Amino acid sequence: MKKYFVIVAVVAAVAACNSNTNSSTTSDSSAGTSASTSSDLNNNPDYKKGLDLIASNDCLTCHKVDEKVTGPAYRDVANKYDNTDANVKMLAQKVITGGSGNWGAVAMTPHPSLSQADAEQMVKYILLLKNK
Numbered sequence: 043m044k045k046y047f048v049i050v051a052v053v054a055a056v057a058a059c060n061s062n063t064n065s066s067t068t069s070d071s072s073a074g075t076s077a078s079t080s081s082d083l084n085n086n087p088d089y090k091k092g093l094d095l096i097a098s099n100d101c102l103t104c105h106k107v108d109e110k111v112t113g114p115a116y117r118d119v120a121n122k123y124d125n126t127d128a129n130v131k132m133l134a135q136k137v138i139t140g141g142s143g144n145w146g147a148v149a150m151t152p153h154p155s156l157s158q159a160d161a162e163q164m165v166k167y168i169l170l171l172k173n174k
């Protein structure tokens with residue numbers, strides 16, 4: 043009887059471990075990375091400067107971090123492009139000149155009064171939101 047109980051306990055423990063690893067590996071690891079990246083991000087000057095610029099422009103009328111509004115969610119933009127100098131320059135140009143085609147038929151309005159440097163700073167912030 044005692045032996046039977048031990049076996050049941052072991053089987054239950056193994057089953058519990060298996061279900062943990064199966065069901066929560068992905069959500070655990072993504073929660074872990076987003077928690078650690080968000081505290082890292084707050085200390086990242088590119089993140090703060092870019093966010094301030096975006097907040098003081100009209101960007102947030104069409105974009106949210108995690109939700110598609112008129113424009114794509116910034117996290118989707120970050121997941122689509124690698125954070126390279128070439129992509130930062132290319133996306134900054136797109137913010138300045140506006141246009142459509144990469145996410146659908148709806149166009150982004152041009153922002154001709156933005157400097158290339160400010161636009162690049164905003165894009166650097168956006169690309170830091172990458173989560174995959």
Ligand code: HEC
Pocket residue numbers: 096099100101102103104105112113114119133136137141142143144145146147148149150151153164165168
């Ligand atoms: C009028 C609404 C609107 C405003 C305002 C707006 N956007 Fe957009 N944005 C869009 C749309 C729509 C797209 C998708 C364009 C496409 O499909 O190529 C987009 C795409 C983008 C992209 C991805 C471009 C690509 O080619 O993948 C970035 C980066 C971006 N916006 C940044 C910004 C920034 C920074 C601002 C503020 C200066 C801003 N947007 C203001 C509507 C807007």
